[in-house]
Amino acid sequence: MKKPKIRELREALTSIFSRPYTTKFPYREHVPFERFRGKPKFNPEKCVACGACSIVCPAGAIKLEDITDVNKPVRRLTHYSGICIFCGQCEANCIADKLGIKLTKEFDLAYFKQGEDSHFVEHELVVCNCCGKIIGAKKHLIWTIRKIGHLSFAQGILLNVNQELLEIKSEIPETKVEKPLKRTDIFKIICPQCRRESFLIDEAAKS
Ligand code: SF4
Ligand code: SF4
Structure with a gap:
């Protein structure tokens, strides 16, 4: 019982003469490590x-x-x-x-x-110009274009964004795409589901 008391007393005395570990915030500005x-x-x-x-x-x-x-x-x-x-x-x-x-x-x-x-x-x-579903953030699409480079010209939505980046078009067109979808609609701003539908309708018409 005696020893810990002496140790505590020694620590108390040392702390009087040593700098505190804590800062004086909010009285003084604290600079984080x-x-x-x-x-x-x-x-x-x-x-x-x-x-x-x-x-x-x-x-x-x-x-x-x-x-x-x-x-x-x-x-x-x-x-x-x-x-x-x-x-x-x-x-x-x-x-x-x-x-x-x-x-x-x-x-x-x-x-x-x-x-x-x-x-x-x-x-x-x-957003999809046909069904209104969310495709993604425009900046994210631009990020994707920069990642995959020229391959982005093979995808309808990215092609539209590319045209805007190259200043061929002033901005992504917002023309409403009506149903029934046609094959040519793949070059418009439509979601993957509508894109698939446009392919299927086209294939069904051929058979
Ligand atoms: S992942 Fe979430 S919890 Fe962790 S730092 Fe970021 S915002 Fe805070
Ligand atoms: S770019 Fe970074 S900060 Fe912005 S949404 Fe994606 S993970 Fe979050």
């Missing part, structure tokens, strides 16, 4: 709205919403720091060279109002 994992933040310039971060997030802190009931459909990714466990999986799995979302050194995350703990990015969505 090199690899500190603070609040993740989206980079709207780099993010391509693929949604990978929201899939890998173990805490469900990144919500993906496809908003289609507006004039220009968008994909919104919202990060909630109140739910985040700062594991870094979102950054580690970000397809945009780990730059679409990055953990910052921000640690002071107390808020007064509900909702202040969240921030979001929005990117244009491409």
Whole structure:
């Protein structure tokens, strides 16, 4: 019983003359250490709205919403720091060279109002001109084109995006594609299901 007391006394005396381990925050600015994992933040310039971060997030802190009931459909990714466990999986799995979302050194995350703990990015969505199903974020399609190069000219949707990138067309056409689909519709903005249908209808007409 005696020994631990002496040890504690020695530690108490040493601590009087040594520097504290804790910082004086909030009275003095706290500088986090090199690899500190603070609040993740989206980079709207780099993010391509693929949604990978929201899939890998173990805490469900990144919500993906496809908003289609507006004039220009968008994909919104919202990060909630109140739910985040700062594991870094979102950054580690970000397809945009780990730059679409990055953990910052921000640690002071107390808020007064509900909702202040969240921030979001929005990117244009491409939807099927026939059935209205979501095809993907436009930036993600451009990312795919850059990955597969000239092979992208063989795919109807990517061909349209390519034409826009090459300034052959001003933007992806929004012309409504009517049913019954025709073979030539594969060159329009239609989803894989409608594309398949257009092939089947064409094949059925031949037989
Ligand atoms: S740091 Fe982890 S918990 Fe937080 S958003 Fe990223 S993946 Fe989710
Ligand atoms: S590009 Fe990165 S940050 Fe953007 S949605 Fe994909 S994984 Fe998330």
